[in-house]
């Protein structure tokens with residue numbers, strides 16, 4: 691069932707668990723995540739970056755694929771189709787293409803501009819029953835081989851953006867996308883607690899879910915994080931399983947070259963890591 695992410699995240703805050711956002715790249719990724727959610731009776735958010743949207747032939751293609759898959763696979767758990775780190779134009783395109791949720795990443799704009807653009811998008815989204823995420827404090831990560839450390843969001847800026855009516859808020863607390871460097875200092879729980887005090891029950895989003903230790907994930911959830919984004923870890927699992935298949939020479943045996951066989955181990959690996967994350971986040975049987 692395709693729904694906005696608003697209700698599922700409100701329930702997550704109340705129940706002290708988090709819903710995973712897993713980024714999709716193709717049909718196999720989408721099918722693996724949807725099936726895992728259904729098998730575990732868990733709500734789920736499918737994340738689509740602008741780059742992945744382009745790769746999959748545009749947001750309309752993605753939206754049509756996800757909707758058809760929900761129907762054909764009899765997916766009855768709540769599923770949100772969400773634009774990840776959207777530009778203003780990207781949000782508009784996804785709204786038109788039938789996404790049920792968008793993220794407007796205005797974190798690089800001066801606060802006044804971020805506010806103006808966010809307000810405009812909040813109004814459009816809410817008139818159509820679409821949920822909207824905003825970001826305060828840029829989430830760092832690897833860009834051109836340089837690993838930037840994550841910013842710590844200013845709690846007052848979080849409150850300002852929260853008051854614009856967004857449905858959930860990504861706040862930087864030292865988290866970054868991709869693998870964490872050896873010398874990573876960990877999440878800043880004092881900052882998280884200060885943000886939570888000001889924004890109350892608004893669901894918080896933790897980006898850069900890959901590689902955050904389980905105890906930190908649990909503590910973040912206890913402090914109001916209700917949505918956790920995971921991308922790189924699914925890619926690493928897919929890659930490792932595919933590499934193993936080829937290194938074992940299985941692609942050379944019989945019809946091992948058939949893409950349905952070649953991609954099967956990676957598909958199963960995605961299902962395994964998504965289930966593991968759903969267990970850690972506490973979203974199993976919360977559909």
Ligand code: 13P
Nearest residue numbers: 868897898900919921922
């Ligand atoms: P990772 O790739 O580090 O898991 O981060 C995913 C993410 O935050 C997508 O917005």
